[in-house]
Amino acid sequence: MKKIFKIATLAVMASGIVYAGGDLVKEGAKIFKTKKIGNCIACHAANGVKLDGPGSLGPKLQGLSAWPEKALYDKVYNPYTTNPISAMPAFGKNGVLDDHQIKAVVAFLKTIK
Amino acid sequence: MKKKIIASLLLGSFALLNANGFSKQADKDRKALQAYFEKKFADRKNASTYFPYSTKDELDNNFKWGIKGDEFRLGSYAFDKGGRAQHDEMMDMPPFEDNIDNGKELYEKTPGMKKCFPDPTIAGDYPKYVKGKGVVTLSDAVVSCAKANKLKGWKLTKGKTADLEAYFANASKEKGKRVNVVIDSKEAAAAYERGKKEYYTQRGYLQLSCATCHVQGAGQRVRNEKLSPLFGHTTHFPVYRLKWQGLGTLERRIKGCNKNQGETPHKPGSTWTKELIYFMGYMSNGLPVDGPDIRK
Incomplete structure (x- = not known):
């Protein structure tokens, strides 16, 4: 009985994590698409994601699911650290997005195949 | 022949202005x-x-x-x-045809405007650098002309100024004028x-x-x-x-x-x-x- 309870608790917890993850992805997608927040869509298309008229200033995002989370976070926080001539804004360093928002964007980026 | 002389004079003065x-x-x-x-x-x-x-x-x-x-x-x-x-x-x-017409009327009826801009085909000649004033854009010139004549309601961004500029631009275009900013x-x-x-x-x-x-x-x-x-x-x-x-x-x-x-x-x-x-x-x-x- 105790064991079943434990498993049930774990299952609830696990689904909770999945649920929170899904929420974060959703929030990230919203930031990605919304002009007054991240507006990533202004410059980037994303592989396998249906977007309404993504721009072409930046590369089409693909294979990001294989990137470590930290690399994605750093890229959004300050792209100049890895590419000093990038035209991409430093969303974290310049205070456009806060820590939580960048984490949400990263969660969304991790879904891009 | 007369035309040719005028053309070469104009070219000459252009070259002179920019050859310094x-x-x-x-x-x-x-x-x-x-x-x-x-x-x-x-x-x-x-x-x-x-x-x-x-x-x-x-x-x-x-x-x-x-x-x-x-x-x-x-x-x-x-x-x-x-x-x-x-x-x-x-x-x-x-959609800007009315603006051109309104601009023409403003040009003809606004006190002092014709004196400030005797030739309306000057859209391409701005901005100018005026000693003592610095850079003067076409909008600056229009608004300061209005101000000099104690007129109100002329903005640098839209309204009457934009309408007058539409008339200037159209007149310049019709005359085949080109952008000619001078340093x-x-x-x-x-x-x-x-x-x-x-x-x-x-x-x-x-x-x-x-x-x-x-x-x-x-x-x-x-x-x-x-x-x-x-x-x-x-x-x-x-x-x-x-x-x-x-x-x-x-x-x-x-x-x-x-x-x-x-x-x-x-x-x-x-x-x-x-x-x-x-x-x-x-x-x-x-x-x-x-x-x-x-x-x-």
């Missing part, structure tokens, strides 16, 4: 800019260099290649086939250099420079909109913008650019705005005046 050496650097910049854009839009073959992230479909079907010189007066519609088609359709019934003193050259520096400086919380989008980025898209090139930017103002549902001056448009860069807009009439427009105007030197026009 103060515009040497600016002329070099302008030529390099034109060469850059002509190369950029010369051929589909160069696309991987200049448009690395544009889709194959748009490169194949929505770009006009091989555009040169005067064609750049049209801004992004010089190379954006889809945008051009929409533009031409709207030009069947230009004829050390001070003027310094103002030009400051404007240029601002154009290439990253600004705002997005840290974009004007050039990010309008030199390197021209032809690439922000969402669905192809970015227009610096070469030819000032030729077609004032513009009727669908977003504004009305006419606006270059000053009004630049405020919007500042916002897009994530910056609190510089004031129209500020030295910053004037000197930026001086640089932009010089970069369009020699192109036909093509205003007013329609933009999204």
Whole structure:
């Protein structure tokens, strides 16, 4: 009985994590698409994601699911650290997005195949 | 014969104004800019260099290649086939016709205006550098003329000023006038250099420079909109913008650019705005005046 309870608790917890993850992805997608927040869509298309008229200033995002989370976070926080001539804004360093928002964007980026 | 003499006199005076050496650097910049854009839009073959992230479909079907010189007066519609088609359709019934008529009336009936602007075909001659005053854009000149005549309600960005400018631009265009911004003193050259520096400086919380989008980025898209090139930017103002549902001056448009860069807009009439427009105007030197026009 105790064991079943434990498993049930774990299952609830696990689904909770999945649920929170899904929420974060959703929030990230919203930031990605919304002009007054991240507006990533202004410059980037994303592989396998249906977007309404993504721009072409930046590369089409693909294979990001294989990137470590930290690399994605750093890229959004300050792209100049890895590419000093990038035209991409430093969303974290310049205070456009806060820590939580960048984490949400990263969660969304991790879904891009 | 008489015409020929006048033409050679005009050419002579143009050469004289620009041969004094103060515009040497600016002329070099302008030529390099034109060469850059002509190369950029010369051929589909160069696309991987200049448009690395544009889709194959748009490169194949929505770009006009091989555009040169005067064609750049049209801004992004010089190379954006889809945008051009929409533009031409709207030009069947230009929404700014009333503005031109109103501008003509303002020109003829506003006290002092004719005295300030004896020749209305001068849209391409601004901005000017005036000793003691600094850079004077066409909007600055119109508003200060109104002020000198104690008239109220003339703004640098829209309304009566934009209407009058629409009349000036149209008259200049009909007469075949070209952009002819002059740098004829050390001070003027310094103002030009400051404007240029601002154009290439990253600004705002997005840290974009004007050039990010309008030199390197021209032809690439922000969402669905192809970015227009610096070469030819000032030729077609004032513009009727669908977003504004009305006419606006270059000053009004630049405020919007500042916002897009994530910056609190510089004031129209500020030295910053004037000197930026001086640089932009010089970069369009020699192109036909093509205003007013329609933009999204």
